Amino acid sequence: MRAVIYTRVSSDPNNLGRSVEEQEADCRAVCQREGWQVVRVFSDNDRSASRYAKKERPQYKALRAYLEAGKADVLVMWEGSRAQRDLEAYLSLRNLCAREGIGYSYSGRLYDLTRTDDRFTTGLDALLAEREADLTRDRVLRAVRANAAAGKPHGRLLYGYRREYGDGGQYVAQVPHEGHAAVIREAARRVASGETCYSIAQDFNARGIPTPRGGSNGWSLSQIGRMLRNPGYIGKRVYLGKIVGDADWPAIIDDETYALCQSILTSPKRRTQRDTAVRHLLTGVAVCDVCGGRTRVQKNRTHHAYICMVGFCVSVKIEVLDRFVVAVLMARLSRPDALDLLAPPEDLGEVEKAQQEAAEKRARLDEWYAAAARNEITPGGLAVIERTLLAEIEDADQRAQHVDVPPLVRDLVGPDVEQRWGRLTVGQQRQVVSLLLELRVGKTYRGARSLDPARLGNSRWRGDSRTWAERGLVGEPRTR
Template identity: 65%
Template sequence: MGETRPGLRAAVIAVVYARVSDDDKRRRRSVGEQEEECRQVADDQSWAVARVFVDNDRSASRYARKQREEYAKLLDYLAGEHVDVLILWESSRGGRELEGWAGLLNLCRRHQVRIHVVTHRRTYDLENPRDWRTLAEDGVDSAYESEKTRERILRSVRAKAASGKPHGKLLYGYRRTYDDRGNFIAQVIHEEQAEVIREAARRVASGEPCRSIALDFNRRGIPTPRTGEKGWQLSQIGRMLQNPGYIGKRVHLGKIVGDADWPPLLDAETYAVCRSILTDPRRKTQRDTAVRHLLSGPALCDVCGSRLRVQKNRTHYGYVCAAQFCVSVKTTVLEQFVVAVLMARLARPDALDLLNPEREAGSRQRAEDEAKRKRARLEEWYEAAARDEISPAGLASIERTLLAEIEDAERRAEHVDVPPLLRDLVGPGVEQRWERLTIGQQREVVTLLLDLRVGKTYKGARTLDPRRLDNSRWRGSSKTWGEGAL
């Protein structure tokens, strides 16, 4: 960008503003051509160009996401320096948003700055009402074109979404194929990346924390989804495994709108298990760090509700109320008691029924089929509306009802009756399988099954009195252990 020339004494002082909306490769070709033509006009008119402002790859519509930094500097310059004429290649370069364009016209009129539009081959004097109206109408036309462009884009996006076609950034784990002319053919699985996703999903489904997975991926040097990222992050693993695109679903505006036309990477059950684990609100209050103590996440103080943390007490470690030291219990004593209770429950022949007494075989698949049927029905109504067989108001009413029912069915389809981590643990020999789990997986089991609350020590008790856990309960049970649910 040019700077003000010291000692400039020309009769007419001009500034140039150039802008282009899309320049993904940042080659600046379009803005460079605009600047060249604007400078040529200045030379032909014997105007001296004092400053050039350039916004490359910046939209000027009301939908713009990036700020036009140079445009803001231009406004300041026009307000604070002597300028006779502003040169634009065309009116829309100055703005496609009506309020902003009107502001520019008013600013130029206040400071007696004329506007020359290269494509019009004309200089406008804003003190002249006809000239002001012409440029104001240009602003209306530019804003209207912007709205039409936006609508065309949205219509194309909606059509692609309805047909299951991909749109926007490439989903990690896939690659896109094109013909010799560069036309899109299909989105297919990128096997090397897909295995990263499948491994992460298997590990999360088995109870492993996202942080340990991210650390392992970084240690192994596995490339991240985006170049330039500084390693895998905990939140990145979680977000990735909750993307419905990995089970072949097309998402539009945050909602699943149907089946995608690319193959799924994950099976529906594994995805549902991961989503169930990752969206469980009980996990939000636990730090996803390296696990050292079995109950330092799940155990709560029954007096104040705070979490118990591990603290050394002279000769031994104990679980202590983190807030007010209301309760304290030796770590080994509490852990041995809780594990014994868990093993007894998981070894029972009816353990699966106890884990989910309301489970019904195939309920998740039926919910998924219901969502698919209702989405197909909604598409039929859309087609009927396109044939003018139903009024817009009628379609809107039907759409509201069906979308609510589809959302409810999809929510039920994501529910997992019993996570694989628990399902593979129950039955005879549970103790041996328990010992083979990592401590992180063991703690995940405790979190899934128990609402563990530890009360104050009973006077005179030398070992763990079970009454201290009377207000604990099994997840999903209406009764506490003290009420006979143990």
């Protein structure tokens, strides 16, 4: 008889394949004893066979194709669970072997899957294998939840840290990896100062800084953004994508810098268009007051202008609009009360409420975890409460992420604002404009030779309910 051997091991981190080799040796001994000729060996290393498996088993797929082609008379395995720990997968393989007349051998015994007793015995073994896989998964999930509740790390090491272990191999602590932590702090500081993720990624690549996974593609703007949005870097434990409490490792980024990065990277009000080669101050920042479309630079007859790209409703010379907006900003930031104007007290009150709400809900969740540990609540009941509270905590955390005055703006305030402004990159200047202004440009009138400030009458300072026209900063638009 032509025998085909299938071996599999679920976990082999070092990819040594020792376990599958031992399985193959046992299977070959069975074939030699029975007088079967081994025609092919299929082996999946470091692959799970449960219904929760996330990786495919390419060799198992090839095995099925080999059996369907009629190239073997008996399938030999070390034990039945090597083929699957999923009852549905067992049924599919059982039907294939019964249909093709292929023997089914494991644990040194040959089964005929056309016989009722053999189908029952192998089916019971498959059911037990599935149960063992489910129990293993339950144990792992309980450990994951317990680690999350205790603030301990689990799974892949977070970039920027290293783990310390005791003599017995037990986890002791997760501490900053100073070389990697310096990279994270630098990226956070530069984003907080208004630099784009793209320029930071380009700089890291030019300096030869390895990526978190050590890939050959280098840093990307999305990689920088994902890294700086991770709450783990401020010492928070995340479970199922939600913050569930404080972590047992120290923070790498301070709370204020992290909150500012979240504001810049996630808030629609603060987000400007992703321009990988920023050259103009107001491209995509200035908005058409007629149709709401954003502007971009385009040549208009003899000059370059900011033009509405939706309905071509408005057009204004680049240097004229830039000069006016910069002058308004300089006047605003040079005032003694500039910081007070930029940090509305009512916003701070809402932030404090959100912070208090998040803390209270985390405390309630901790109480429910403790009740579950005392068997005072069922796992199903805990899951419902956990899902609800985690969603509410996430919402409160988002409302609590507020920076009164971003450092980029705070550092500009003062009598020498113009010199400081001149030292910023165009990207940083754009960030300041976006943080402080909602800039809307209206139509001009026939025969105009200069910018009428009234065209910007519907613009406003961020956080201010009144427009510039309502504040009396500009007059009524002229008409002809």
